[in-house]
Structure formats: structure tokens, C-alpha cells
Amino acid sequence: MHLPKSWSEIDVFQFKEIRSLYTIEETFSREIEILATLADIPSDDLEDLDISEVGDMLKDITFINSEPSKFYKHVLGEWKFKPLSKLTVGEFIDLEYFFANDYIKHISHVASILYRKHSINEWGDLVFEPYKYSPFERAELFDEYGINEIYGIITEYLAFRTTFMEKYELLFQADESEEEEEAIKPANSQDAKAEQEHKSAIKWSWERLLYGLCNEDLTKFDQVTDMPLVLTFNMMAMKKELNI
């Protein structure tokens, strides 16, 4: 039975599979499932072994309890990492969706947004392909890359996000206070209705933002999502600060 010795032998698909097994509450059962996944065998094949026999194997895979490398490759085959400072509004909104809904499970989706086809234009500048595809369709192309090749994009994005959120704190403050209010239980049916409306407002917050940026003209939707993120938030921050 071949067992990998480090994260460098694990691809993105296996990594996601391993991490998904952490929902198994019982430690030993979880470790057995992980062991089987790493060995690429059904866990039933291990069930007749004595636990001392699997104990040695479990010792060989203790690396799984550490994080993969926080570095990442800037070029993966035909894909190139798009600098986060060049993100568009649409890319940022989709990344936020994946980070809010388990970024480990969606690491391939995140990679499909951040790694892009590219070319050099007539002026010799690096140009990234437009974001006109679905990350859901492209995600599995990244499953076969080594986890050590792309895991660092998670920490990179999280660091970027923290700085971004701090810089545009004013624009996100309203949402935070809304979240606090959400914790208060409604006292009557009117309050319950208000809370429901409030929940809907949170649920549709990105759409509401885009709708506002489009001036309620949905034909401008693509124009808005293609706008540079930093420029857009700078303008929104200015509007908020000057109350215009």
C-alpha cells in the first residue's frame, strides 16, 4: 500500500476529500477514512486489520494535521495568477461567496477565478482573459494540481480581504450592525416581518449593491461587474463620506 509522505504528493481533489472527512466526529473512524483515501482503497479493506497495524500507517500520515505550503505557483500551465489588486467587482463578489461557503471545499472554484488565461497585448502589457465563464464549469480543471501549488492563494486572499475590509470599513459597517440586530428575537409579528425583510436584505446585499451601481438599469450589469474593484470601492467610499 502506497502512502504519501507529505502534502507535496497530494492533489487538490484529495485534499478536499480529506478535509471533508473532518465532519466525522469519532477520531479513529475519521483517521481510518483518511488513511483509506490517501491509500486510494476502500476503507473496508482496512477493517480486518489489527489497530496496531494501522497505527503505524497513521503515524506515517501525521502531516495531514499540518497545513499545506502557504506558497503558491504564479503560473500553472496555461494559467497565471491574477494579482488581487486587479480584481474586478464581479470576481470579488464570487470570491466572497466561496469564502463565505467553506473555502476549503471551494478551493478549486477560488483557483478558477484567480488563475487565468493571459496574453500580451499590442502594447506589450499582460492582459488577463475576461471573467466571462462560470467558476463551477472550470473548477475541476484545478483538482489535479498539487495542493502545495495552490493552497497559498487562500492565505493570500484572506490577507488581501482583511486589508480591503479595513480600508473600506465604512462601507461594510452597516452590514455588521445589521448582523447584531439579527440576534435579537422578534417580540411580535410586526417585528418578525421586519426581521424577515432584514434577512432578505442581507441575503440580497451584493445584488442590491450591483443594482445600485447599475442605476437600476440591468443592461449595465456586465459593465459594473467588470469594473475594477478598488476603483469602485474608492468611489463608493467617497460618495459615502461626502454623503453625495
Place this chain on the structure above:
Amino acid sequence: MVTILGREVPNQLNELTVLQFEQITNIHANNELDAIAKHLEVFELLGVPEVDFEDVSIEEFKECVKVFNDLSGKPELQQSIEMEGYTYKAFEGETFRLSVKDTKHIEKVMHSKHKGYIAELLAILFKRDDLTKAEHYAEAHIKHKAKMIRELKAELAVPYLVEIGQKLAKQMPKDAPAEVVE
């Protein structure tokens, strides 16, 4: 048997049933009770009502506990048992072997922390030769077997608890996965 306040109380592992042993274990695992309350509950369970201790001094009470805790002999692993005309075996060969499958089931039972887990743990280990694996691990079968095992003596359970505890302590991984630091 020991005599406590004039009453015969079972205290040896070949006198207590698995059910009584489970009940005693549960009392000692109850963090809401202090040490004295735990002993009083154990004595009550085994036939000495709490009211009998009302006029007992703390020194006398300590002596009762000491007498009760004085266990003799060390029970050995019983490889097989007979119940309802069937033979149940816990392992083949000379030495006890804990399989991955049994460990997974035992872990599940222990994780649930319900009151009858010791008998269920033994029910997982002791298998009837004439049953398939699927039948052996069927929940209803394990529950039925555990019910029968509760009537057996605790000397059956303790060596297995020790063995399993040692094996699990040796094999269980302790680390949790690292999280991305935001």
C-alpha cells in the same frame, strides 16, 4: 462480598454484574456529585440505603469505602462466553486482537456516552460463529446481546476495558487539522 453496616454488599468483580458495574461507572462519571455523594449512591445501588449512614461518622464512612474498594485477584481475558446456547468468541488465537472495524463501532458507542456502553462494547467484541458480519454488527443484534451480557459478571468486562483502553491510547492520533490563520 463485604459487610457494610450489617448488610452483605457485592464488591468483587466476580460478584457484581456487568449492569451493576455500568451503574457504578455512571455514578462515578457524574460530575455533579461530590466524592461522598458518589459513594453513597453506589452503596444505595448495592443495597445499603443512604438513611443507614445518617449516624455514621466520617471515619466510619471512610472505613466502609476502604472495605468496599478492597478488590482481590485480577480477572483474565475470557476468550469466549456461552449465552442462550450459543458460543460467542471475542478473538481467535492466543492474544487479544482489536480489529479496525470493532474499534470503529466501539468508538461510536463510547462517543455516544450512553449509560449502557460497557455491555455494548463487549457485545461488539463477542461474536457468534454462525452469523455473518452484517448480522453481527446489526444494531438490534448488538442491543440484544448487550442485554444478555449485562447479566454476566463484571469480571468479563474489566480486562477488556483495560486492554481496549491501552490499545486505543497507543494508537489514537491526537492532532487536529491546522486551520488557516486569517
